Amino acid sequence: MILEETELRSSDKNVFTEGLRYYKLVGEALEDIDELYEFFDRDCYVIEWKYRVERIGIRKLDGTPGRDHETGRQRVAFFYWLGRNTTKKEQGLCALALRNRDKNRHVHIRIEQGSEPPLLVSLFSGKFIISTAENVNTSGRRLYLVRGSSQDLCLAEELIDQPIELREQAAYITLHNKSVQIWRGALCSKDILNGARRIADHMARLRSSKVDVVQMDLMQSYTCLKPYKWTRAPRIFRIYETEGDEVQSVHWNKKANFTFQQDDL
Incomplete structure (x- = not known):
């Protein structure tokens, strides 16, 4: 920037x-x-x-x-x-x-x-949380996707679209009553997992100082989508009739688990 x-x-x-x-x-x-x-x-x-x-x-x-x-x-x-x-x-x-x-x-x-550019996210020391104003899930459970490239540059954004498709390279945080859980995908990196732990601890302190943060593996309970032979963040190009331009993402980083959202494309 x-x-x-x-x-x-x-x-x-x-x-x-x-x-x-x-x-x-x-x-x-x-x-x-x-x-x-x-x-x-x-x-x-x-x-x-x-x-x-x-x-x-x-x-x-x-x-x-x-x-x-x-x-x-x-x-x-x-x-x-x-x-x-x-x-x-x-x-x-x-x-x-x-x-x-x-x-x-x-x-x-x-x-x-x-x-959100990494420079802004860094000002919150890995505790950047985005929530929906209304919980549309009838079960009362709130589910957050953790994305970023390092522990200090992670943010958690609540997912509201239904049905929600879980992905192996991701970490998720769930809130239900006084329970805070981290769901870890099989391909989730150590940096993303550490970022999820920091955000989950922060969420727990905001709600109750005695809330325990529990970690569970997604594959034990849920079906997850696997990335298609990708080993790093993809680069995406928009193709015109005679030329093509690279689509830029403020989140792009080789270590990022998600660089583009569907709305970007």
């Missing part, structure tokens, strides 16, 4: 977060919220990120390398996240409310649900 003519990656070691503030659109205005533990698909949120980029190559007076992130100026960026089930009017109101609040005209990045 390029902000203020600087390319930033979630893996950069010279980028330092100095502050995070959260807002939620209520009516036509943004209201401060203390913490943002969970995103709901019928809401709009704003994340104000204060950060500093360390200047590389700074040396002390004696010529030895110096390392002090104060050498870079403080910068500010706003991400505004739009839930899948928000209306066009609500999305416009969120953008307008942010513009009215940000008098200094910093960078504003529009993020639609399902297109």
Whole structure:
């Protein structure tokens, strides 16, 4: 992601977060919220990120390398996240409310649900949760797909489409009453599983400090879809009459279990 003519990656070691503030659109205005533990698909949120980029190559007076992130100026960026089930009017109101609040005209990045860049996900230290506003499952069970490329870049998104097809390269988290379970596919990587554990622990703390996190293998109880001879994340091209263009995904990573969703295609 390029902000203020600087390319930033979630893996950069010279980028330092100095502050995070959260807002939620209520009516036509943004209201401060203390913490943002969970995103709901019928809401709009704003994340104000204060950060500093360390200047590389700074040396002390004696010529030895110096390392002090104060050498870079403080910068500010706003991400505004739009839930899948928000209306066009609500999305416009969120953008307008942010513009009215940000008098200094910093960078504003529009993020639609399902297109969260790794840089944004990294600000939540692997505890990014997206839930549907209403539980449409009559059993009361909520099922989340865990996707990402590493423990710090995983997020969990609730699945609501029926029927749900489970996949061997995935990890899932289920919530039912006071039970939190991790379902592990046979081909799920260690990084994804560790990310699922972190999110499941976070969900447990949000609901009850005494909830146990239980892990089970999917193949013991459910039928799963197998990937077709894929050993890494696929690259997808859109073909025209005389040429083809690669379809870009903000999630693309060789270690990612899912890079494209059906809505992207």
